Amino acid sequence: MYLLCKPNERSIGLRGRMDNLTEKKKAIFESTLELVKVNGFHGTPMSQIAKNAGVAAGTIYHYFESKDALIMELYGYILNQRMAALLTADNEQMEFKERFLNFWISYCNFYIQHPKALFFIEQFVNSPYGTRDPVNETERFQNEFKDFVISGIETGILKPIDGYLLGPLIHGSIVTTAKIHLCRKIELTTNELRQVAEVIWDGIKISS
Amino acid sequence: MYLLCKPNERSIGLRGRMDNLTEKKKAIFESTLELVKVNGFHGTPMSQIAKNAGVAAGTIYHYFESKDALIMELYGYILNQRMAALLTADNEQMEFKERFLNFWISYCNFYIQHPKALFFIEQFVNSPYGTRDPVNETERFQNEFKDFVISGIETGILKPIDGYLLGPLIHGSIVTTAKIHLCRKIELTTNELRQVAEVIWDGIKISS
Amino acid sequence: MYLLCKPNERSIGLRGRMDNLTEKKKAIFESTLELVKVNGFHGTPMSQIAKNAGVAAGTIYHYFESKDALIMELYGYILNQRMAALLTADNEQMEFKERFLNFWISYCNFYIQHPKALFFIEQFVNSPYGTRDPVNETERFQNEFKDFVISGIETGILKPIDGYLLGPLIHGSIVTTAKIHLCRKIELTTNELRQVAEVIWDGIKISS
Amino acid sequence: MYLLCKPNERSIGLRGRMDNLTEKKKAIFESTLELVKVNGFHGTPMSQIAKNAGVAAGTIYHYFESKDALIMELYGYILNQRMAALLTADNEQMEFKERFLNFWISYCNFYIQHPKALFFIEQFVNSPYGTRDPVNETERFQNEFKDFVISGIETGILKPIDGYLLGPLIHGSIVTTAKIHLCRKIELTTNELRQVAEVIWDGIKISS
DNA sequence: AATGAATGAGGTTTCATTCAT
DNA sequence: CATGAATGAAACCTCATTCAT
Numbered sequence: 001m002y003l004l005c006k007p008n009e010r011s012i013g014l015r016g017r018m019d020n021l022t023e024k025k026k027a028i029f030e031s032t033l034e035l036v037k038v039n040g041f042h043g044t045p046m047s048q049i050a051k052n053a054g055v056a057a058g059t060i061y062h063y064f065e066s067k068d069a070l071i072m073e074l075y076g077y078i079l080n081q082r083m084a085a086l087l088t089a090d091n092e093q094m095e096f097k098e099r100f101l102n103f104w105i106s107y108c109n110f111y112i113q114h115p116k117a118l119f120f121i122e123q124f125v126n127s128p129y130g131t132r133d134p135v136n137e138t139e140r141f142q143n144e145f146k147d148f149v150i151s152g153i154e155t156g157i158l159k160p161i162d163g164y165l166l167g168p169l170i171h172g173s174i175v176t177t178a179k180i181h182l183c184r185k186i187e188l189t190t191n192e193l194r195q196v197a198e199v200i201w202d203g204i205k206i207s208s
Numbered sequence: 209m210y211l212l213c214k215p216n217e218r219s220i221g222l223r224g225r226m227d228n229l230t231e232k233k234k235a236i237f238e239s240t241l242e243l244v245k246v247n248g249f250h251g252t253p254m255s256q257i258a259k260n261a262g263v264a265a266g267t268i269y270h271y272f273e274s275k276d277a278l279i280m281e282l283y284g285y286i287l288n289q290r291m292a293a294l295l296t297a298d299n300e301q302m303e304f305k306e307r308f309l310n311f312w313i314s315y316c317n318f319y320i321q322h323p324k325a326l327f328f329i330e331q332f333v334n335s336p337y338g339t340r341d342p343v344n345e346t347e348r349f350q351n352e353f354k355d356f357v358i359s360g361i362e363t364g365i366l367k368p369i370d371g372y373l374l375g376p377l378i379h380g381s382i383v384t385t386a387k388i389h390l391c392r393k394i395e396l397t398t399n400e401l402r403q404v405a406e407v408i409w410d411g412i413k414i415s416s
Numbered sequence: 417m418y419l420l421c422k423p424n425e426r427s428i429g430l431r432g433r434m435d436n437l438t439e440k441k442k443a444i445f446e447s448t449l450e451l452v453k454v455n456g457f458h459g460t461p462m463s464q465i466a467k468n469a470g471v472a473a474g475t476i477y478h479y480f481e482s483k484d485a486l487i488m489e490l491y492g493y494i495l496n497q498r499m500a501a502l503l504t505a506d507n508e509q510m511e512f513k514e515r516f517l518n519f520w521i522s523y524c525n526f527y528i529q530h531p532k533a534l535f536f537i538e539q540f541v542n543s544p545y546g547t548r549d550p551v552n553e554t555e556r557f558q559n560e561f562k563d564f565v566i567s568g569i570e571t572g573i574l575k576p577i578d579g580y581l582l583g584p585l586i587h588g589s590i591v592t593t594a595k596i597h598l599c600r601k602i603e604l605t606t607n608e609l610r611q612v613a614e615v616i617w618d619g620i621k622i623s624s
Numbered sequence: 625m626y627l628l629c630k631p632n633e634r635s636i637g638l639r640g641r642m643d644n645l646t647e648k649k650k651a652i653f654e655s656t657l658e659l660v661k662v663n664g665f666h667g668t669p670m671s672q673i674a675k676n677a678g679v680a681a682g683t684i685y686h687y688f689e690s691k692d693a694l695i696m697e698l699y700g701y702i703l704n705q706r707m708a709a710l711l712t713a714d715n716e717q718m719e720f721k722e723r724f725l726n727f728w729i730s731y732c733n734f735y736i737q738h739p740k741a742l743f744f745i746e747q748f749v750n751s752p753y754g755t756r757d758p759v760n761e762t763e764r765f766q767n768e769f770k771d772f773v774i775s776g777i778e779t780g781i782l783k784p785i786d787g788y789l790l791g792p793l794i795h796g797s798i799v800t801t802a803k804i805h806l807c808r809k810i811e812l813t814t815n816e817l818r819q820v821a822e823v824i825w826d827g828i829k830i831s832s
Numbered sequence: 833a834a835t836g837a838a839t840g841a842g843g844t845t846t847c848a849t850t851c852a853t
Numbered sequence: 854c855a856t857g858a859a860t861g862a863a864a865c866c867t868c869a870t871t872c873a874t
Contacts, residue, residue, distance in 0.1 A: 059860070067845090164388060176376045176377055177377070199369065199377070199411045203410045265868095265870085455752060473866085478838075539751060544662070575823065580810050581812075584804055593789070602789070616827055618827045619828075671857095680857055681858095685849070690848075
């Protein structure tokens with residue numbers, strides 16, 4: 001069993017695989033990501049995205065129908081990257097608790113290593129764009145995570161909490177922790193991340 | 209001891225007291241809040257704010273220097289409202305765990321009862337505005353919350369986690385839960401809110 | 417009986433009376449009319465219309481929703497002017513043939529005296545805008561003209577031709593004649609206009 | 625005597641013979657014709673013309689110097705087609721009136737059978753392109769038609785009207801009638817077309 | 833204090849045209 | 854010959870802000 005669904009099984013809703021991205025499309029994505037982190041969606045004109053990507057303004061419109069479409073596709077692009085990172089880190093052989101902690105830490109590390117992705121996602125889901133997301137961010141997480149959690153509940157390891165609640169709660173803890181690491185001076189070591197993960201674990205596991 | 213600081217003690221950084229708000233200023237605030245929830249900052253022009261508030265476009269500029277200033281002041285206005293709600297709910301006489309649960313639930317209820325405030329805050333802190341916030345949102349929470357948490361750690365009730373981490377984690381859990389209630393079909397009763405709060409509690413308390 | 421309908425009876429479809437036009441709206445209309453004659457719809461950017469009208473580019477958008485809306489309203493504005501001119505010239509007391517000739521000549525004179533209006537109308541009806549005209553130009557003419565023509569047919573003065581055909585045919589002759597006067601060196605005197613009108617008359621009357 | 629000039633005698637001004645048109649050039653012409661009818665000159669980008677013609681955007685520029693050149697050449701192409709149709713229909717052996725009626729009806733039928741050509745021509749002559757037409761449309765008609773009309777006047781059959789006026793008037797009646805057939809519900813039979821032509825004839829002939 | 837017409841900088845987007853392949 | 858990605862000037866339009874009333 002995969003902790004996360006395999007891409008070809010449930011990747012419905014992820015627009016565009018990242019494999020066959022042209023160099024130019026990727027440059028536009030990265031340029032946007034960079035600028036949005038600093039200036040936000042509104043503060044980032046297409047002209048600046050173009051210049052920063054090293055292409056002409058009009059070129060963007062060969063690859064994306066509009067600024068909105070660019071933002072939406074970029075969101076899918078980032079989710080794909082995130083899923084790839086998590087699939088790599090996951091290990092079905094691990095014992096449940098260890099697998100959970102490993103998952104939590106990998107997830108958090110992805111955001112720590114891709115701060116622009118984190119800030120983009122957070123801006124996205126908390127803006128009107130978020131409501132247009134075909135599969136909502138938190139719901140998506142919950143989908144990915146559901147099977148794993150359900151098996152935990154069924155085997156009596158986890159508290160019987162509604163999956164619609166448990167997924168987002170865990171995701172929230174990951175995002176919050178990554179943000180603290182990125183915004184504050186506290187630099188969290190992998191060991192400290194593990195401690196935070198264990199706090200969450202203590203919260204959701206059934207106390208023996 | 210106050211769980212939250214008393215307004216007149218630490219309200220530095222909150223621009224504008226809410227007591228002597230003119231009717232018109234309040235109307236502008238509420239109009240903005242309403243529109244930003246649906247359309248976001250960018251999608252909400254001043255003209256629309258004005259119309260929705262029943263005033264002329266120019267009038268807004270008697271009360272606020274600019275659109276940015278309006279947004280920033282509105283942020284302070286909302287934080288004041290939130291603080292007032294929490295001060296009312298808090299009860300110094302309660303036993304520690306109960307006081308924590310009560311606090312968590314009250315906080316969550318504030319967001320549930322003021323969805324526009326929740327979405328405004330979340331948009332605000334995840335946008336470039338957020339970085340201009342003199343006292344950052346999560347930090348603010350942590351400030352408000354610090355004394356209470358510290359006493360919990362000192363008396364051996366809570367795990368010795370860095371307050372810079374614990375505050376945001378708890379706040380994150382509250383926000384996430386409120387969002388789920390507001391966005392999803394699951395309607396959480398006070399009882400269910402309590403269960404979520406207890407999950408958090410189980411995470412942060414020292415297991416006996 | 418009016419040769420043309422009285423404005424308040426059948427003016428449905430005429431968007432906006434011209435009476436209460438602000439000075440600025442009128443300036444925008446006249447500016448557009450002037451520029452469209454020389455450069456066509458496509459060759460006339462809003463910026464030029466604005467400059468030529470002595471207003472800022474944005475000002476146009478207080479009065480018109482879009483460039484298309486401006487063109488459509490301008491069309492209505494011109495039709496109103498034309499109708500006013502024809503109502504003034506018409507005289508119910510005249511004998512049928514004389515009234516027809518008088519009408520034909522007045523109509524032609526309107527175009528000769530308002531060449532910008534003529535070229536605007538001709539461009540309009542022969543462009544995709546034309547199909548959006550709620551009441552088509554030729555149909556409109558036919559409506560205006562119908563009662564008069566019908567009475568001519570009923571009293572045995574005119575050939576029994578379908579009104580859908582007769583109206584446009586006459587209108588076409590008027591437009592063509594006005595264009596020749598405006599584009600070519602032949603300057604047609606009122607007397608010569610009358611001769612052309614009589615050719616048309618000879619065509620449609622029942623030969624005794 | 626030809627009613628219309630023979631192509632090789634007076635076809636000066638018609639850019640591009642239609643005989644040796646490559647398949648590709650013809651495809652571009654037809655594609656343009658089709659799109660301009662629906663969207664107008666402005667609403668028809670080169671990219672769309674290319675796609676609709678089944679060629680690449682750049683390919684058009686092997687055949688035409690610019691969009692303007694394409695439009696201008698297409699105009700000549702259509703006029704050639706029209707002339708060919710009229711030459712086929714004309715019959716020098718006919719008696720004058722019959723020949724006129726035959727001509728009028730053939731002309732009208734060409735437009736009815738080639739609605740895209742009609743709308744293109746009408747758009748063309750009523751746009752800034754029209755003024756660039758080396759031989760103006762109405763003037764061209766008058767040239768084609770002149771000899772025939774002059775002989776009619778000289779033999780006392782037609783009223784002595786200036787040819788600059790008579791030609792356009794007749795052409796206007798043809799265009800108007802064809803448009804009514806195409807745009808309105810009245811479907812005119814050949815017989816009815818003949819009736820309209822006779823109205824025109826009654827107008828221009830000398831009444832006995 | 834209140835208005836809202838007017839401004840114009842600057843945003844998004846289109847599209848005729850070019851050119852390396 | 855043919856392609857179509859790339860260009861960038863210029864179009865349309867928005868909207869924060871001002872100011873005469």
